[in-house]
Amino acid sequence: MIEIVDLHKSFGKNLVLRGINLTIREGESLAIIGKSGCGKSVLLKHIVALLKPDKGYVKFEGRIINEMNNKELYETRKRFGFLFQGAALFDSMTVEENVSLPLTENNVESKEAIAKIVADKLALVGLPNTQKLKPAELSGGMKKRVGLARALVTNPSYILYDEPTTGLDPIMSDSIDDLIKDLNQKIMATSIIVTHDMFSVKNVADKIAMMHEGKIYFTGTPDELLNSTDSVIQKFIQRTGF
Incomplete structure (x- = not known):
């Protein structure tokens, strides 16, 4: 299990992550969505300690990643x-x-x-x-x-996908989605998918975390997201053309 607690990250004066709280359970297929530039890929890089938070922490199977020594971090990264x-x-x-x-x-x-x-x-x-x-x-x-x-x-026990269908035509995007679903069944890995492609979200995710203004704005199933009457969520969905 991965626990993300009060995660903050800035680049100069640009506040990207403003207190992310999220739990990712083993076996889940989680899609992290949000508009371009909202910090989705930055969050992904914190999970494997490619970036160090300004505040807060990522805990992997009970251990805080940024408190690990080099050997422990190396062994942890092999799981991803x-x-x-x-x-x-x-x-x-x-x-x-x-x-x-x-x-x-x-x-x-x-x-x-x-x-x-x-x-x-x-x-x-x-x-x-x-x-x-x-x-x-x-x-x-x-x-x-x-x-x-x-x-x-x-x-790996966990697979992180950073925009896996970006730049692909719809048919090829569908084939990548099918491959992700097939791998989830075959190797039973936990999947974390950063995307703005709502068609992919509907196809591969069983849980969604939507980022907005540097925080997790929504968590739930794809159907719960699509049926939401929240104005921020509806505006995002409409902009994706879904």
Whole structure:
């Protein structure tokens, strides 16, 4: 379980997080929504201690993340897979080299074992036999899948998705949504999805946290959000074109 308590973060005079309180339970598929620039990705980076809060804390399975020493933080981060916005692949590397990076950087497996793990994860995301391709040879949707395969190589308990359908056409977005749902069932990971795509929210999330003015404004199910008469919620939904 992840507990986020009174989390504050500023960048200069820009107050981004103004007291976030949120609990994420094991096995949930949580979508974090809100207008662009509201701090969704900033919140995501605090969960894995890529950013340090000005105030408040993130607690992971009973331990405050920012109080962990380097070894404890390293072990904790291995529990997370992170699909970066835009997939964040290295253009000079093959698909296999990109996917295997978390393993080769930490020397945790033999070359033979790594090759098998990479092949298995690529098959899991629907991209078998693509190991030798370069990112330039992949479509936008394929790049997202490769990024997801890389997020899965350490067999994480939690998967963080940063705008997984941004820049994709509706058909490809649906295929990524289907993949996320399929992975939730197959590997039983907890999913945390940052998005402004309400179609994706409806497809993949069983719980929603809506951010507004630096705080969590709403938590509930997709149906509860869509049926809400709250003016802020309705305005956001209308702007998304849902």
